[in-house]
Amino acid sequence: MAKETLDVKIEDASRYVGTTGKTINQYTVKDLGKTVYEYYCQKYSQLKISPHEEAVFVKDRLDKDRFIAVPISRLFPIFTTEYEGLRKWPICPQVSPDKRVRIISSFIDELSGVEYENQPVEIKQKYLKRERTVFIPPNLEYGGGELHKPFLSSNIPQKTSKDFDDQVTKWASSKLSALYRNKSYSKFPFPDTILLYPDTLKRGDREFF
Incomplete structure (x- = not known):
């Protein structure tokens, strides 16, 4: 394992590597000659x-080849949600949502003297909880009156359900094929060849090509 030092207070979940298999009062950082808890x-x-917290490995922010052992409570976990993108997030949550709230609540108590633009900021213990806000995709009409519908029936699934995400994802990924299959509503002809280019290619270079 690469050289290991401790120079961070809080790590984000995207840099989580794995568990050490020890608590922070058991895991010793060789370069420092002290445990994570002592540090x-x-x-x-x-x-x-707590000295009995699990010690986990995270990647160093500046050196990707260096691992750091930190208390698990210093991570800011990302939890599986109904969102398609987060559902496939490779990092598993470290604690349950309820436990996360309790940990954050105790952490907030430690914050004092917080200011924003020279104005004091008061952080309350209450947290905001509301229903997910989503965009309901419309029906797309192609040539010949063909409709490309996001949902299989007129009954839209609950916005927090996996079925909702699955149907919207399938609808979005099949829009282009449906367009070529049914032609456009305006009956505008399509070219036989489409060139795909990276966003980094400048417009002048694209037009010249």
């Missing part, structure tokens, strides 16, 4: 960290 107690004495 955090000395450098971040204001944090209330």
Whole structure:
């Protein structure tokens, strides 16, 4: 394993690597000659960290080949939700949503003197919880009156359901094939060949090509 040091207070979930199999008062950082718990107690004495927390590996922000052992509560986990993108997120949640709320609540108590543009900021314990806001895709009409519908029936699934995500994803991925199959509503002819280019290719180069 690459050289290991501790120079971070909070890590984001996208850099999670794996577990150490030990608690923070058991895992010793060789370069420092002290446990993760001892390090955090000395450098971040204001944090209330249990010595029995699990120590996990994260990637260093600056050196991708270096791993760092940190307390699991210092991670900011991303949890599986109804969103298609987050459902396929490769990092598993470290704690349950309820436990996450409790941990964050205790963490908020440690924040004091927070300012934004020289104005004091008060962080309340209550958190906002509301129903997911989504865009309901429309029916697309192609040539010959063919409709490309996002849902299999007139009964739209619950917006928080997997069925809703699956049908919308399938609708979005099949729009182009449906267009070529049924032709456009305006009956405008399509070319036989379509060139795909990266976003980094400048417009002048594309037009010249």
